[in-house]
Amino acid sequence: MDQSLIFENAHLYVEKEASEIPWLKIFTKEPYKELGDVPKELRLQLFEVFDIIEDEMKKYYNPTKINMASFANMLPRVHLHVMARFENDSYFPNPMWGEKLRDAVLELPDEKEFYKRVAIALKQFSPG
Amino acid sequence: MDQSLIFENAHLYVEKEASEIPWLKIFTKEPYKELGDVPKELRLQLFEVFDIIEDEMKKYYNPTKINMASFANMLPRVHLHVMARFENDSYFPNPMWGEKLRDAVLELPDEKEFYKRVAIALKQFSPG
Numbered sequence: 001m002d003q004s005l006i007f008e009n010a011h012l013y014v015e016k017e018a019s020e021i022p023w024l025k026i027f028t029k030e031p032y033k034e035l036g037d038v039p040k041e042l043r044l045q046l047f048e049v050f051d052i053i054e055d056e057m058k059k060y061y062n063p064t065k066i067n068m069a070s071f072a073n074m075l076p077r078v079h080l081h082v083m084a085r086f087e088n089d090s091y092f093p094n095p096m097w098g099e100k101l102r103d104a105v106l107e108l109p110d111e112k113e114f115y116k117r118v119a120i121a122l123k124q125f126s127p128g
Numbered sequence: 129m130d131q132s133l134i135f136e137n138a139h140l141y142v143e144k145e146a147s148e149i150p151w152l153k154i155f156t157k158e159p160y161k162e163l164g165d166v167p168k169e170l171r172l173q174l175f176e177v178f179d180i181i182e183d184e185m186k187k188y189y190n191p192t193k194i195n196m197a198s199f200a201n202m203l204p205r206v207h208l209h210v211m212a213r214f215e216n217d218s219y220f221p222n223p224m225w226g227e228k229l230r231d232a233v234l235e236l237p238d239e240k241e242f243y244k245r246v247a248i249a250l251k252q253f254s255p256g
Contacts, residue, residue, distance in 0.1 A: 022153055036182045047175060054164045065204055066162050069197040069206050073213060073221035085201060093201035097223040 006115050007122045011042055012049060014122065022061055022084040022095070022114060024034055031077045035070060045126075050080055052121050056111060058086045060114050067095065093125055134243050135250045139170055140177055142250065148211040148234055150189055151226070151233060152181055159205045164199060166206060178208055180249050185212040188242045195223065244247075 006024060017023040026049050032038045038046065063084035068112040069090050070080050085092055090104040134152060135142040145151040154177050160166045166174065182194050191212035198208050213220050218232040 016170070034182060034186070036179055036186070036194075043174075043175075046170075051164055054162060058162070058164070065201050066164075066197045067197075067201070069164065069195075069199075069223070071193070071195045071197075071221070071223050073193050073195070093227040095197070095199050095201070095223065098198065126193040 006056065007119045009122075009126045012126075014049065014050070014053070014118070016111075016115065017081070019083075019096070020104060021086065021089050022057055022063075022108070023096070024082045024118070026050060026053070026080040026082065028078060033072075033076045033078065035078055046080060048125065049122060050082055052098065052125055053082045056118050057082065058123055060117060061108060063088075064092065071096070090111055135247045137250075137254045140173065140254075142181070142244065142246070144218070144239075144243065145209070147211075147224070148232060149214065149217050150185055150191075150236070150239065151224070152210045152246070154178060154208040154210065155207060161200075161204045161206065163206055174208060176253065177250060178210055180253055181210045181246055184242070184246050184249050185210065188245060189214075189236060192220065198221070 004015045006016055009027055009067055013027050017025055026046060028038060054099060057063060057066060061084045064087045065085045067083040067085050072078055075109045083096055086106060090100050090103055092099055101122060132143045134144055138159055141155050143153045145153055154174060156166060156170060185191060185194060189212045192215045193213045195211040195213050196208060200206055211224055214234060216232055217234060218228050218230055219226055
């Protein structure tokens with residue numbers, strides 16, 4: 001079993017990124033180059049899944065800020081990054097792709113419990 | 129008149145970022161900290177405006193990739209970045225916040241014409 005997989009339904013899946021911060025990535029199963037290439041209904045579902053993950057991140061981690069991004073420059077396949085940022089993380093206030101500012105050691109609650117909550121919330125949204 | 133303002137309606141406005149690449153920023157007039165704090169209808173409008181800008185960027189510049197991001201870590205006020213990326217721009221394939229890889233001199237079509245097209249497309253979407 002792929003340890004990075006947090007959730008999947010017929011059209012989407014959610015993976016975790018290995019990082020000091022809580023960081024999830026939402027992929028469509030069918031690959032698309034740009035967000036505008038994703039069929040409208042699936043694009044709305046993608047942003048619904050983002051909303052749910054953002055909400056769970058806020059409730060569980062109480063982060064300084066949520067960050068969202070869609071780049072896929074190396075491999076042009078649309079996916080959304082969702083990141084919980086903390087004022088004492090290694091890059092804040094820079095984006096996670098920016099200059100590292102310090103060697104942070106974050107003390108965060110158990111990530112396994114967070115992934116469980118995300119999976120439950122996404123299953124309620126999308127039982128299929 | 130603010131030279132960076134490309135479009136506004138009752139709820140949103142679009143500004144250009146000074147950059148070597150085509151780069152626009154979409155703000156809600158009412159400030160919100162996180163995307164999930166933006167009322168649902170306005171959040172959908174925000175992503176509609178993103179879709180329209182992405183589409184105009186693709187048609188006018190034929191970029192290698194479109195990038196989108198929402199950070200607002202310095203000043204926690206939601207806005208969406210929309211960037212047209214080129215394989216020979218100064219940072220590609222890194223995000224624009226990442227490590228600079230070369231000193232690019234891009235030869236792009238007239239940006240004034242692009243802003244005009246964006247404004248026309250957004251007015252058609254949102255005549256109000």
